[in-house]
Amino acid sequence: MIKVLENYVGGRWVPSGADRFLDIDNPASGKVIARVPLSTAGEVSDAVAAAKEAFREWRETPPLVRARCMLRLKGSMEDRFEDLARTCTREHGKVLDEARGEIRRAIENVEVAVSVPSLMMGYNAEDIAAGIDEECVLQPVGVFCCVAPFNFPAMVPFWFLPYAVTCGNTYIVKPSEICPMSQNLLFELLDEADMPPGVVNLVNGDSGVVDALLAHPDVAGVSFVGSTPVAKHIYRTAAANGKRAQCQAGAKNCLVVMPDAVLDRTIPNLLTSAFGNTGQRCLSGALVLAVGDVYEPLAEQLVAAASRLKVGNGLDETVQVGPVVSQKALDRILGYIDRGLEEGAELILDGRGVQVEGHPDGYFCGPTILDQVSPEMTIAREEIFGPVLGIIRVADFDEALSVIEGIRYGNAASLFTSSGKWAREFKYRVRCGNIGINIGVAAPIATFPFAGMKDSFFGDLHGQGRDAIQFFTDRKVVITRWF
Amino acid sequence: MELGTFGAILRFAMELEEQAGRFYREAGQGELEGTFDGRAQSARKRLRRLERARREMVSEMLLESISDLDSDDYTVVLDAGAGQGELLRRARYLEATCARFYRDAAAKMPIREVVRLFERLARENEQRLTEHR
Numbered sequence: 146m147i148k149v150l151e152n153y154v155g156g157r158w159v160p161s162g163a164d165r166f167l168d169i170d171n172p173a174s175g176k177v178i179a180r181v182p183l184s185t186a187g188e189v190s191d192a193v194a195a196a197k198e199a200f201r202e203w204r205e206t207p208p209l210v211r212a213r214c215m216l217r218l219k220g221s222m223e224d225r226f227e228d229l230a231r232t233c234t235r236e237h238g239k240v241l242d243e244a245r246g247e248i249r250r251a252i253e254n255v256e257v258a259v260s261v262p263s264l265m266m267g268y269n270a271e272d273i274a275a276g277i278d279e280e281c282v283l284q285p286v287g288v289f290c291c292v293a294p295f296n297f298p299a300m301v302p303f304w305f306l307p308y309a310v311t312c313g314n315t316y317i318v319k320p321s322e323i324c325p326m327s328q329n330l331l332f333e334l335l336d337e338a339d340m341p342p343g344v345v346n347l348v349n350g351d352s353g354v355v356d357a358l359l360a361h362p363d364v365a366g367v368s369f370v371g372s373t374p375v376a377k378h379i380y381r382t383a384a385a386n387g388k389r390a391q392c393q394a395g396a397k398n399c400l401v402v403m404p405d406a407v408l409d410r411t412i413p414n415l416l417t418s419a420f421g422n423t424g425q426r427c428l429s430g431a432l433v434l435a436v437g438d439v440y441e442p443l444a445e446q447l448v449a450a451a452s453r454l455k456v457g458n459g460l461d462e463t464v465q466v467g468p469v470v471s472q473k474a475l476d477r478i479l480g481y482i483d484r485g486l487e488e489g490a491e492l493i494l495d496g497r498g499v500q501v502e503g504h505p506d507g508y509f510c511g512p513t514i515l516d517q518v519s520p521e522m523t524i525a526r527e528e529i530f531g532p533v534l535g536i537i538r539v540a541d542f543d544e545a546l547s548v549i550e551g552i553r554y555g556n557a558a559s560l561f562t563s564s565g566k567w568a569r570e571f572k573y574r575v576r577c578g579n580i581g582i583n584i585g586v587a588a589p590i591a592t593f594p595f596a597g598m599k600d601s602f603f604g605d606l607h608g609q610g611r612d613a614i615q616f617f618t619d620r621k622v623v624i625t626r627w628f
Numbered sequence: 629m630e631l632g633t634f635g636a637i638l639r640f641a642m643e644l645e646e647q648a649g650r651f652y653r654e655a656g657q658g659e660l661e662g663t664f665d666g667r668a669q670s671a672r673k674r675l676r677r678l679e680r681a682r683r684e685m686v687s688e689m690l691l692e693s694i695s696d697l698d699s700d701d702y703t704v705v706l707d708a709g710a711g712q713g714e715l716l717r718r719a720r721y722l723e724a725t726c727a728r729f730y731r732d733a734a735a736k737m738p739i740r741e742v743v744r745l746f747e748r749l750a751r752e753n754e755q756r757l758t759e760h761r
Contacts, residue, residue, distance in 0.1 A: 226683050242635040246686045253687075413692035413738065421691050453693040455632065462635040465691055590687075 148179045150325055150349055152188060153332045155195035156342025161188060161349065167322055172238035172468040173458040175506030179236075181325045184350040189317075189357035192346040196288040196315035197363050199343025204285050204313045208262040211311045214338045218307075219255045221334040222248065229330060231460065233299050236326045238468040238508070239422050240459040244299075251303040251331075253591040254609060258307030264614045265312055277626045283618040285313030286389075287365040290358045292379065294370045295470055296425045296530075298324035299331060304595060304608035305368040305617075310344060312617045314365075317346045319354050323470060359383055366390065366616070368608060370427070372528075373554070373600050380603035391604035391616055393427065393597055395528045396556035400430040400585065401545045401571070404439045406561035411443075411583070412450050415534075418559065418585030420454060420512045423469050424532040427601070428557045428579060428586050432518065432525060432535045434545040440538050444516060447536075448494045451512040457501045468508040469531055475508040478531030482513060485524040485535070490515040496532060520548050528554070542567055549575055555598030557587050578602060631697040634742075637733050638682045640699050641746075644729065645675040647706055648722055654708035655715045664719070667756070674749060681745055690738035697736055702729040720757060727753035 149166070151158045161182030169179040203211070222229065230244035239247070269280035289309045293302045302318045309316050320328035332347045348354055358364050359382045366389030369379045376394035383390035400415055402408075418430030435443050459467035469475050479497060486492060496511030510532055518525050518535035525535055539545045549558055559581035560571040568582045578596025581587035589595050594607035606616040631637045649671030656664030704725050706718060730750035734743045 223683070240633075240635070242633065242686055245635075245683060249684060249687045413690040417691040450692060454691065455693070462639055463630070463632055465633055465693065588687075 147177055150179060150181045150329050152182070152184060152192070152349055153336070153345070153347040154188070154192045154343075155199075155346070156336070161185075163188070163350070167351075169236055169323070169326060170471065171235050172470050173460070173501075173504055173507045175472070175508065179326055181322055181349050183322065184348050184354050186353065186357040188350075189348055189354055189361065192317050192348045193288055193358075193361050193363050195343035196317055196346055199341055200285075200287055200315045202341055203310075203315055203344050206313070208265055208311065208313070211313065212259045212262055214340050215255050215259045215307055215311055218334060218338040219252055219259070221337055222252050222255065222331075225330070225334060229299060229327065232330050233327045234459040234467070236324045237295065237298055238459055238470055239425075240464050240467045241462055243422055243467075244459070247297050247300045250588070250591070251300040254300075254303045255307045257591040257610065258311045261308070261311035261614070264611065265618065267620075273624070277624060279622065279624045281620055281622050283312075283614070284621055286617065286619050287314060288317065288363055289314050289366045289368070289617065290317040290319065290364055291368040292319050292355050292358070292371065293321050293328065295321040295323040296422065296427075299327035301370050302328060302331075304370075305613065306345065308609075308613035309617045310340070312614060314617055315344050315346075317348060317358065317364075319348055319350060319358065322349065322351045325349055355379070356382075359386060359388070362386075364388060368616075369393065370608075376603050389616060391606055391608060392602065393595065393608065394601050394603065395554055396427045396429070396601050397431050397526065397528055397552050397554045398429060398557040398559070398577070399432045399434050399545070399549050399552070401434045401542075401549075401558070401560045402436060402439050402443055403542065403560065403562040403564065403567055404437045405563040406439060407563060407583075408439070408442060408446060411561040412446050414559075414561070414583070414585030415447060416450055416454065416512075416585075419534040420451065420466055420532045421586065423467055423510070425470060425474075425530050426586070427597075428588055429530075430534065430559065430585060431529065432537055432548075434537050434539050434548055436539055436541060436545055440536075444493065444536060447534075448514055451494055451514060451534075454512055456496075456499050456509055456511045458504055458507070466512060466532060469510055470508070472508055474531065475510055478510055478529055478533060481524055481527070481529045481531070482515070482533060485515045485518070485522060485533075488522045488524070489517065489519075490522060490524060490535065491517045520551055526552070542570065546571075546574055549577070553600045556601035557581065559583075559585055559587060578607075629699045631699055631733070632694050634686065634694075634737070634739065635682070637694065637697065637737070638678060638742075640702075641729070641733070642675055642678045642682075644702070644704070644726055645671050645678060647704060648726065649675065651706040651708055651718070651722065655719070659712050660715060667719075670752070674752075677745060677749075681742055685739055685741045685745075692738065694736045694738075697733060702726075723753045723756045726750075727757070
């Protein structure tokens with residue numbers, strides 16, 4: 146019996162009244178493992194109403210009491226850690242270790258949110274004029290929501306929800322309609338965290354739910370992670386409707402390898418960056434910029450190491466690269482590889498057509514490396530979101546920076562070098578939000594913002610850390626005098 | 629079986645500790661109760677440490693095949709049905725095998741915290757070998 150997912154509204158699991166449903170596949174087998182409703186605007190309104198009603202009481206709950214709910218949630222997430230990881234792998238395809246890493250990062254955000262009683266403190270000054278004092282307090286705003294991507298189905302809503310809720314807001318999550326099961330399991334744990342009904346809500350669905358959230362007058366703000374075109378739409382629409390918005394968007398990240406890079410330590414970082422999560426990461430390295438004479442040993446060692454990676458079912462702990470998330474994604478990735486070849490790139494590692502024993506219908510593409518790539522090519526400009534890495538030869542550091550600057554996105558960039566001088570230059574000059582120095586995946590931990598620039602981010606405040614506290618609160622300044 | 633990933637190595641380590649715990653619980657009946665009681669408890673704690681490592685230390689994963697580490701090289705077949713002398717010999721073999729596994733695996737691990745954990749576990753096994761002499 147295929148499970149049909151429900152919504153969680155007002156503290157209860159509620160079967161959706163939708164008449165449209167999507168099948169959720171296990172990407173390793175291609176088999177249907179659940180069905181998700183595409184909820185209606187009316188169901189969104191019900192969730193917003195529940196969240197608005199809950200806000201009144203929740204906003205008056207002391208921050209320390211709110212933080213205790215997060216402590217209970219953390220305990221539940223640790224207890225159900227393996228279940229969460231396995232659910233993530235089954236619906237997304239990523240290998241178990243990656244799923245565990247994802248759950249760990251989600252928990253880290255809960256752990257940081259527990260500090261909200263301190264993080265949410267304001268400030269004051271006596272005698273701004275004689276006998277007059279002034280203070281600034283941070284207050285919750287109201288109902289917030291997030292529109293979550295498929296690639297980190299457990300973690301990404303937790304860049305936002307723990308902070309929003311601990312700051313006194315109420316919340317609605319719209320999970321990815323491709324990978325909704327992790328979030329549905331997390332809401333079982335949220336249910337056990339014993340917050341008042343309506344503080345956290347979940348509405349499954351697609352763009353219809355998103356549009357309803359953006360249009361609803363009682364939604365104060367939206368957090369989004371996904372593609373750049375959708376990010377722009379959400380940012381524009383949210384702003385037009387008077388809502389706060391933070392929209393993390395697409396990427397085309399460069400990994401610059403200098404001649405003085407420590408190659409045997411660099412290669413594993415490049416592999417992880419390009420092929421970890423099967424390349425389905427906004428922090429994935431898409432282009433290696435090989436500077437000068439590092440090119441030959443780099444290309445040779447990269448191909449050798451990548452060809453040893455085992456592709457298969459993510460639940461098998463000997464596997465290192467899982468399937469991509471869907472047949473549609475696989476077709477798109479294969480289309481980009483063909484396009485690269487048409488435009489003159491050379492295929493030096495071919496991951497197409499990989500066969501995994503016992504999984505004839507899985508969506509597998511092995512690590513693929515294209516050489517002789519130039520910045521003008523489609524595969525150098527557009528986000529592929531798969532295990533495909535391009536190599537661009539550049540003469541020197543400045544040419545590498547020029548390539549990075551020419552890319553419309555600004556999510557991440559990494560430099561591999563032994564030189565402090567080049568590292569400083571790179572940090573200083575590159576217009577990308579997440580910079581790695583000898584780090585292939587520059588993923589900020591929960592106390593730092595998940596940054597992004599140019600067409601990779603729309604908004605002023607990012608997810609995680611202190612940015613999250615700012616995004617989910619308003620500042621009220623009070624000037625006092627007593628007669 | 630080749631232990632080529634972080635997850636596979638941790639799983640094997642956990643299986644070793646589960647086996648060790650079972651052996652010491654069963655062998656620690658009768659004359660060896662005082663000797664092996666602590667070992668059974670210790671195996672439980674070590675298992676929890678490994679399980680916590682698998683949960684908590686995985687956030688910086690490096691994707692590279694780990695090679696030349698095979699679980700067949702560290703197989704321990706432990707039967708607790710034997711006389712005292714034989715049980716002590718098997719315990720020595722278990723401790724030596726575990727120490728060797730943790731040292732070999734530490735040398736290949738890409739995550740520094742796990743390297744430290746494995747080295748600590750190896751030292752504990754080696755310490756017990758000196759107790760047996």
